[in-house]
Amino acid sequence: MMCDECGIRPAVVHLTTIVGGEVQEKNLCSACMAKIQKQMPGNMDLDGLAGLLSGFFQSAQSGNNKEESEAESSLKCPNCGLSYATFQKTGLLGCAQCYQAFREPLEVILKRIHGNTQHTGRVPRQGNSSIGAQLQIDQLKRKLAQAVAAEEYETAAALRDQIRALQKQTEGQNSPDAPKEESSHERA
Secondary structure (H helix, E strand, O other): OEOOOOOOOEOOEEEEEEEOOEEEEEEEOHHHHHHHHHHOHHHOOOOOHHHHHHHHHHHHHOOOOHHHHHHHHOOEOOOOOOEHHHHHHHOOOOOOOHHHHOHHHHHHHHHHHHOOOOOOOOOOOOOOOHHHHHHHHHHHHHHHHHHHHOOOHHHHHHHHHHHHHHHHHHHHHHOOOOOOOOOHHHHO
């Protein structure tokens, strides 16, 4: 596939931009991508994950006021000593405690990227199938709380019954008496 911009070199980058709700897609060679990259705000480095993340952090911070940006930059993980400013540059966290230390700015970023701070995607089929059921139970509990707050008691009762049924189902799968599935090598 040839570059959509110059038409001379082979395309190595697929660039999707959304401007005013309109999606524009281009296949670009590295030279044309470099030209477009220079026109981007803050001259973002898009060559690797760290570059993408640092560019995203810069654009996400532009919405914050100056005091919030300074407060975030001064954050440090008490366990590994990583600063939030370093995380913004590299896109890499130092340890598991960094998630707690940088919780507030990370939640803002996740909400901006995914539209939510809680996983709502697919659950792997392999492994524990009760994970999917537990996610569904959590979602139903949130809906139940909303229904009770709105005084929609019939809806709330139906949601309560669904939650109980799912809880029974997961308890049955997790109990030691529940029949276990045989793997293909055990049957042979």
